[in-house]
Amino acid sequence: MLLSHQTTSKAILSGSIMLAIAMIAMLSRGNRPQPPAKTPSVQPAPQPPLLVYCAASNRAVMEAIVSDYARQYGREVQLQYGPSQTLLSSMSISGNGDLFLPADESFITLARDQELIAEVIPVAQMHAVIAVAQGNPKGIRSLEDLVNPGVRLIQARPDAAAIGQLTQQVLSQQGKWSQLEQATLAFRPSITDVAGDVVVGAADATILYDAVLHTFPKLEAVEIAELAEANSNVAIAVVSASKQPRAALHFARYVAARDRGLKRYEEFGFKPAVGDPWSDYPELTIFAAARLRPAIDQSLIEFEQREGVKITRVYHDCGSLVAQMKAGQHPDVYFADDKECMENLPELFPNPVEISQNELVILVQQGNPYGIKTLLDLSQPGIRVGVGHPKQCEMGWLTQNTLRAGGVEREVMANLTVQSPSGEMLVNKMLAGSLDSAVVYASQAARADGKLDTIRITGMPWWLARQTVAVAADSRHRQLANRLLERLDSADSKQAFLVEGFRWSAPTGAR
Amino acid sequence: METVRRRSDTPFFLVTGGISACFILLIVLLVLADIWFITWQDLVEAFQKKEIQAALRLTLLSCTLAAILSVWVGTPLGYLLARYRFPGRWLVDTLVDIPIVLPPLVLGISLLILFHTPLAGTTLEEWLTGLNLPVTYHWPAVVLAQFTVACAFAVRTMRVTFEQMDPRAEAVARTLGCTRGGAFMEIALPQAWRGIVAAFTIAWARALGEFGPIMIFAGTTRMRTEVLSSSVFLEMSVGNLDSAVAVSLLMVAMAAVVLVVLRAVGTGINA
Numbered sequence: 166m167l168l169s170h171q172t173t174s175k176a177i178l179s180g181s182i183m184l185a186i187a188m189i190a191m192l193s194r195g196n197r198p199q200p201p202a203k204t205p206s207v208q209p210a211p212q213p214p215l216l217v218y219c220a221a222s223n224r225a226v227m228e229a230i231v232s233d234y235a236r237q238y239g240r241e242v243q244l245q246y247g248p249s250q251t252l253l254s255s256m257s258i259s260g261n262g263d264l265f266l267p268a269d270e271s272f273i274t275l276a277r278d279q280e281l282i283a284e285v286i287p288v289a290q291m292h293a294v295i296a297v298a299q300g301n302p303k304g305i306r307s308l309e310d311l312v313n314p315g316v317r318l319i320q321a322r323p324d325a326a327a328i329g330q331l332t333q334q335v336l337s338q339q340g341k342w343s344q345l346e347q348a349t350l351a352f353r354p355s356i357t358d359v360a361g362d363v364v365v366g367a368a369d370a371t372i373l374y375d376a377v378l379h380t381f382p383k384l385e386a387v388e389i390a391e392l393a394e395a396n397s398n399v400a401i402a403v404v405s406a407s408k409q410p411r412a413a414l415h416f417a418r419y420v421a422a423r424d425r426g427l428k429r430y431e432e433f434g435f436k437p438a439v440g441d442p443w444s445d446y447p448e449l450t451i452f453a454a455a456r457l458r459p460a461i462d463q464s465l466i467e468f469e470q471r472e473g474v475k476i477t478r479v480y481h482d483c484g485s486l487v488a489q490m491k492a493g494q495h496p497d498v499y500f501a502d503d504k505e506c507m508e509n510l511p512e513l514f515p516n517p518v519e520i521s522q523n524e525l526v527i528l529v530q531q532g533n534p535y536g537i538k539t540l541l542d543l544s545q546p547g548i549r550v551g552v553g554h555p556k557q558c559e560m561g562w563l564t565q566n567t568l569r570a571g572g573v574e575r576e577v578m579a580n581l582t583v584q585s586p587s588g589e590m591l592v593n594k595m596l597a598g599s600l601d602s603a604v605v606y607a608s609q610a611a612r613a614d615g616k617l618d619t620i621r622i623t624g625m626p627w628w629l630a631r632q633t634v635a636v637a638a639d640s641r642h643r644q645l646a647n648r649l650l651e652r653l654d655s656a657d658s659k660q661a662f663l664v665e666g667f668r669w670s671a672p673t674g675a676r
Numbered sequence: 677m678e679t680v681r682r683r684s685d686t687p688f689f690l691v692t693g694g695i696s697a698c699f700i701l702l703i704v705l706l707v708l709a710d711i712w713f714i715t716w717q718d719l720v721e722a723f724q725k726k727e728i729q730a731a732l733r734l735t736l737l738s739c740t741l742a743a744i745l746s747v748w749v750g751t752p753l754g755y756l757l758a759r760y761r762f763p764g765r766w767l768v769d770t771l772v773d774i775p776i777v778l779p780p781l782v783l784g785i786s787l788l789i790l791f792h793t794p795l796a797g798t799t800l801e802e803w804l805t806g807l808n809l810p811v812t813y814h815w816p817a818v819v820l821a822q823f824t825v826a827c828a829f830a831v832r833t834m835r836v837t838f839e840q841m842d843p844r845a846e847a848v849a850r851t852l853g854c855t856r857g858g859a860f861m862e863i864a865l866p867q868a869w870r871g872i873v874a875a876f877t878i879a880w881a882r883a884l885g886e887f888g889p890i891m892i893f894a895g896t897t898r899m900r901t902e903v904l905s906s907s908v909f910l911e912m913s914v915g916n917l918d919s920a921v922a923v924s925l926l927m928v929a930m931a932a933v934v935l936v937v938l939r940a941v942g943t944g945i946n947a
Contacts, residue, residue: 173865173869177866177872181748184740184744185744185745188737188741189741192737192819193815216813221910224910243897243898244898245813245895245896245897246895246896246897246909247891247892255788258788258792259791259812259813361917364917365917
């Protein structure tokens with residue numbers, strides 16, 4: 166008897182252990198990431214697979230895009246589905262993942278507020294419509310029909326689903342929300358719940374995005390005037406914590422390319438965004454004032470490395486760059502030393518953004534031996550003064566205007582020793598001791614920090630140079646160029662500008 | 677001679693049978709409604725999808741592993757709770773029930789937080805990943821999420837099993853020189869065989885229906901961490917109601933087969 170019991174116990178233990186080992190072995194073997202599909206011309210990428218937090222509503226289109234991408238580049242992309250809010254929570258807690266593709270833009274805003282995402286690339290637009298069963302058996306054609314007591318209306322909850330929030334917002338503005346709210350039989354947490362209700366006949370109508378209807382062939386859309394402006398955007402964002410941002414951006418660019426992913430989005434019923442054409446290794450051209458080089462070069466290098474793109478830089482003075490552009494050489498991005506330069510080309514650069522300001526300062530020898538405090542003090546007898554040439558450089562032109570506006574031009578020019586084509590040359594002359602004082606940009610003066618003293622111009626109005634940047638209207642890679650603009654408007658960029666003596670004035674500040 | 681007039685049992689059977697029949701009918705109607713909703717073609721198409729096949733395989737393996745682990749933990753814990761009065765017993769008893777009462781999503785978030793909260797400069801996930809044992813968004817997360825809930829049910833079942841067993845046989849064995857461990861292994865465990873099968877069955881069934889914690893902790897990555905309950909959600913989310921119902925029916929069939937087999941095994945051994 167005892168022997169029999171011992172045998173039973175041993176059988177339970179050994180049997181369960183063997184079974185557990187078998188389960189673990191099979192799970193480990195069968196659920197390893199699948200090796201990426203290989204193409205003869207492309208070497209398999211050594212990187213680990215990309216993890217995309219993908220809203221369930223984008224599942225069908227994303228699976229098609231991932232399949233295309235794997236075929237072309239042999240890289241595995243794993244799609245993790247769920248409701249957008251749940252994905253956001255998972256992303257926040259786990260700190261994993263490479264890309265975030267929520268159901269609509271509102272979750273991008275939430276993720277951005279929590280600093281969970283970096284770059285955002287627009288993908289598509291969706292439009293709110295009434296959804297009814299095929300054939301529209303209740304003959305719903307308007308908002309009035311929807312609130313008819315004979316119609317069972319189900320809606321997505323405004324506090325849980327983006328479509329509910331959008332409907333509430335748009336109809337509230339028209340004073341029609343409360344009527345619709347009262348006529349609603351029930352509110353459900355997600356767009357798929359309400360669509361499912363109409364499919365199975367539990368409801369006669371609901372409001373959802375037109376793109377979602379593509380996956381519900383048993384439903385049809387009814388457009389109404391009240392929802393004409395009810396649009397939501399879909400965008401893909403790089404997760405801040407991504408350990409492979411370059412690979413993530415490569416795939417994100419593929420998704421948002423007008424001749425790749427966006428074609429698929431169009432096939433699946435979305436209205437695609439205006440995307441860039443696809444390029445494995447795109448190239449941008451930037452024209453920038455030579456003076457800005459120290460402030461922007463590091464940003465450009467980092468952008469190239471992060472995005473996996475090449476940036477061709479053309480640094481020159483304002484006049485030369487404007488002349489080149491007027492002659493037909495159009496860059497993707499132009500970073501002007503002053504807004505006056507940008508305003509020469511309003512059609513090519515319709516939306517310039519001011520990034521920084523550069524003020525004129527008085528540069529004096531260390532210890533300020535002449536006790537200079539204002540521009541007027543430069544007229545003291547015996548002081549050797551240098552200024553920029555008003556026709557050879559913008560700084561000279563600004564200096565001339567500043568002296569005129571202050572009513573001291575004649576007095577100061579009496580001491581003029583040299584007019585230089587650039588502020589840097591004036592700084593060098595100061596360092597060599599051949600000048601006692603010079604009027605230059607603060608950014609130029611900053612290069613002699615510790616060797617020369619700087620006096621801010623006070624007591625009279627002075628003119629600032631405003632550095633503006635813009636994407637060309639005819640740029641082939643507008644999305645990419647816009648991301649470069651964001652990089653130039655970032656906290657790191659701000660730091661570089663401040664170190665170089667510029668005043669930061671970008672409207673969005675450290676993004 | 678006066679005979680005692682027996683009152684009819686018919687009303688009793690009518691009432692109890694009627695109430696029982698209502699519930700049974702409800703379940704049967706639910707399954708029939710699902711079958712009515714789809715066509716044979718829908719079923720074939722759903723089962724031909726490689727994602728569904730992978731989800732089926734993962735579901736079977738993960739549920740079985742979670743159930744085995746639940747029995748391993750549930751048996752000694754149930755035995756301790758049934759046989760001994762120890763300090764903090766009430767607390768242990770309460771803690772065991774927490775996974776049962778906790779909303780599934782909360783359990784998923786809690787697991788996610790547990791594995792990603794920095795402690796001493798690292799996280800549990802990072803440490804395990806360093807050992808080449810990544811958990812979050814991999815199959816171990818599926819098993820762990822299933823185990824956390826299933827084990828609580830296994831503990832309850834094993835506790836009741838041991839409470840119903842007469843402790844006298846173990847006491848006699850101890851008087852004959854058996855240690856507590858020996859009494860457990862040689863007397864209690866073999867006697868609890870039917871309870872072990874029941875605990876395994878309940879744990880397996882509970883693991884099969886698990887969805888919320890898996891979605892959050894393991895994700896729903898196709899071909900990797902997608903189980904059948906996730907498949908239903910994913911198919912629903914894109915309007916593939918037919919596929920969703922087909923997968924649901926597969927789950928019903930799977931559960932029925934496993935429960936019947938396990939019950940037959942349990943009864944056979946104890947017969």
